[in-house]
Amino acid sequence: MPFHIRESSPLHWVLRIISVSALAALAVYIASDSAPSTLGKITEACTLAIAAVSLNLLLGFNGQISLGHSTFVGLAAFTAGYSVNAWHWNPWVSLGVACLVCFVLGLILGLPALRLKGPYLALVTLAVAFVWPTVARKFLDQTVKASTLKGMRLRPPTWTGLSNNRTDRALFLFWLAIVLLVVTYVIVRNIRKSRIGRSLVAVRDNETAAAVMGVNLAITKTVTFGISAALAGVAGWLAAAQLATLDENSFTILSSIKYLLALFLGGAATLAGPVVGAFSYFFADDLLKTNATKWDFLPGPLSKGPVASFLLGVLVIVFVFIAPYGLVGFIKLQARRVAVVIPRPLRAAPLATESTEHISPAVAGEI
Amino acid sequence: MGHLLQYVLNGLARGSIYSLIALGLVVIYRGTGHLNFAQGEMALFATFGAWWINDHGVPLWLAIMIAAGGAFVVGGVIEFGLIRPAGKKSPFAVVVITIGLFQAFNSLSGLLFKGAATGLPFGTLFPNKPTDFFRLPGGAIWRYEYVGVLVTVLVITALLFLLFQKTKVGLAMRMVANNPDSAKLAGVPTNKILMLSWALSASIGAIGGCLVAGINANVNLGTMFGVFLLASAAATLGGLDSPLGAVVGGLSLGVIESLVTNYPKSWWGSTYIGADTAIAVAFLIILVVLLVRPSGLFGSTRVERV
Numbered sequence: 001m002p003f004h005i006r007e008s009s010p011l012h013w014v015l016r017i018i019s020v021s022a023l024a025a026l027a028v029y030i031a032s033d034s035a036p037s038t039l040g041k042i043t044e045a046c047t048l049a050i051a052a053v054s055l056n057l058l059l060g061f062n063g064q065i066s067l068g069h070s071t072f073v074g075l076a077a078f079t080a081g082y083s084v085n086a087w088h089w090n091p092w093v094s095l096g097v098a099c100l101v102c103f104v105l106g107l108i109l110g111l112p113a114l115r116l117k118g119p120y121l122a123l124v125t126l127a128v129a130f131v132w133p134t135v136a137r138k139f140l141d142q143t144v145k146a147s148t149l150k151g152m153r154l155r156p157p158t159w160t161g162l163s164n165n166r167t168d169r170a171l172f173l174f175w176l177a178i179v180l181l182v183v184t185y186v187i188v189r190n191i192r193k194s195r196i197g198r199s200l201v202a203v204r205d206n207e208t209a210a211a212v213m214g215v216n217l218a219i220t221k222t223v224t225f226g227i228s229a230a231l232a233g234v235a236g237w238l239a240a241a242q243l244a245t246l247d248e249n250s251f252t253i254l255s256s257i258k259y260l261l262a263l264f265l266g267g268a269a270t271l272a273g274p275v276v277g278a279f280s281y282f283f284a285d286d287l288l289k290t291n292a293t294k295w296d297f298l299p300g301p302l303s304k305g306p307v308a309s310f311l312l313g314v315l316v317i318v319f320v321f322i323a324p325y326g327l328v329g330f331i332k333l334q335a336r337r338v339a340v341v342i343p344r345p346l347r348a349a350p351l352a353t354e355s356t357e358h359i360s361p362a363v364a365g366e367i
Numbered sequence: 368m369g370h371l372l373q374y375v376l377n378g379l380a381r382g383s384i385y386s387l388i389a390l391g392l393v394v395i396y397r398g399t400g401h402l403n404f405a406q407g408e409m410a411l412f413a414t415f416g417a418w419w420i421n422d423h424g425v426p427l428w429l430a431i432m433i434a435a436g437g438a439f440v441v442g443g444v445i446e447f448g449l450i451r452p453a454g455k456k457s458p459f460a461v462v463v464i465t466i467g468l469f470q471a472f473n474s475l476s477g478l479l480f481k482g483a484a485t486g487l488p489f490g491t492l493f494p495n496k497p498t499d500f501f502r503l504p505g506g507a508i509w510r511y512e513y514v515g516v517l518v519t520v521l522v523i524t525a526l527l528f529l530l531f532q533k534t535k536v537g538l539a540m541r542m543v544a545n546n547p548d549s550a551k552l553a554g555v556p557t558n559k560i561l562m563l564s565w566a567l568s569a570s571i572g573a574i575g576g577c578l579v580a581g582i583n584a585n586v587n588l589g590t591m592f593g594v595f596l597l598a599s600a601a602a603t604l605g606g607l608d609s610p611l612g613a614v615v616g617g618l619s620l621g622v623i624e625s626l627v628t629n630y631p632k633s634w635w636g637s638t639y640i641g642a643d644t645a646i647a648v649a650f651l652i653i654l655v656v657l658l659v660r661p662s663g664l665f666g667s668t669r670v671e672r673v
Binding site: 112115116117119120122123124126127128130131134253257260261264265268306307309310312313314316317320321324325326 | 396402404449452453456457459460462463464466467468469470471472473474475476477478596599600603607644646647650651653654657658661662663
């Protein structure tokens, strides 16, 4: 018999505070004790995580697949990089503008998405991801007149007390990435836990039923697309802040597939899933890549580069069999044997109060 | 005008290969409702296999047949060993597995075949000396190689249609596509049929891969990615559950690609015209078509019962 915890009970709060402070302590420890290259990798992993979180809002909670998120990330990166370099904008202003541009493009892409479902939507978004490098190339050729676009070279602000050398810059970007990831996570979490979030899930599970219950399908779906795109824009801005140069090959369909893989490996439609998935995927990939070069036991004709990539593919397949609902889904399933969080009764109309008694542990929601 | 004819005919040859790969996608989609992301890379691996067999002194046509046979077995094994058990676990699992296969097959090709990344020379089944072409009215030429590819694909397609429409196995495949539960009740061995679908799909993919490599005279790790994208676009354009749609979609995409790449360079006001631009234009056309017909040109619309 698992142990029952009521949501928002003192015990639940204690557990929450412990887990959040443990994560914060981990971040502080890493920041104090890591080489700039490690911090840089974590920053990259955060970029991947932000993109996966934004995709989760769209695919996990709203059921609309997008293979075009690399376009939003790329568009935001280019917007930020170009506006800061060519027009000398304040980088922080460019964050807002990049997100806004992505939001608008997301709304526009959300319109065809109203009529298309499943693989058909996947294909149209794939098409967008495919067109992006061509557009970016043309932009580089005609407007920038160079083969690459410079990144933003974000300097740490003076109040942080950090200088602009490599170590301090890596540290600053690390904390910036963590903060942006937390902000994105909290935005998606709050959307999910609100009335709007429930309408998103209702649309995902049964459009007709959702419409009958008064959800405006067109607005819900397009705005979700827009918000998801804007959040993907945060990832793009962060990439522009970190990378020295950007070109049209920085954000291709393969990046979109990476976001999708990170999301599924972590667990779609769970809040923590995309973050966990992104970090696991990124560091599994990184570990394999750095270690494969040292494997001397491989027979001569086998080249070492593809070994890492092959093993990652195999690992992904094996992993799906162990945890078909992703890492977070797997952990939840195991944790459910030990303890179950019983969701707080909804603040619903008075008439509905009696039904809250019957919520079974089986439907206990996200932690 | 003569060049227009030539570009259309060349486009038809390339398009016929897209329609072949698209047919593979459709066969799998009809059976299981999944898009096989690994279709192109499985074909790539088989193509490298054919190259390797050919490299050991086996005539190319035989090597391609052996590779197609091998792909048949591998496709069946993948369905039996990976897709079927995963499908029972979660709806996302199959998508992730096909993406994993995509990566695994691509890197396995790089792993096993030295020089795969930069490209290996691939022979062609058809005469391709500079003088091997028909003269068409208007000064256009039609190379034997393109004729050969087009005819080969059309023959394979015709055989597939005979299989679907005139044989008992084909009837069972259509039945599983139409209603898996009823098919099972009527005594159709659904699992075997799905396995056959994957095997067949992998096998025709292998032939498609070899034909692409023959036209390019080269096979490298990136050969099939663009082809797969266009083939999936073709399948979607035609309707993912319609074999006829796959053929029509593939042929029209080939023609669009050929026209955009070869024809009016001045239209774009830029020197940058590559295969990418052609694909971009093709995708835009598909977007418009899908907006009008959300299930593709020949796809069946599913009516949801409330």
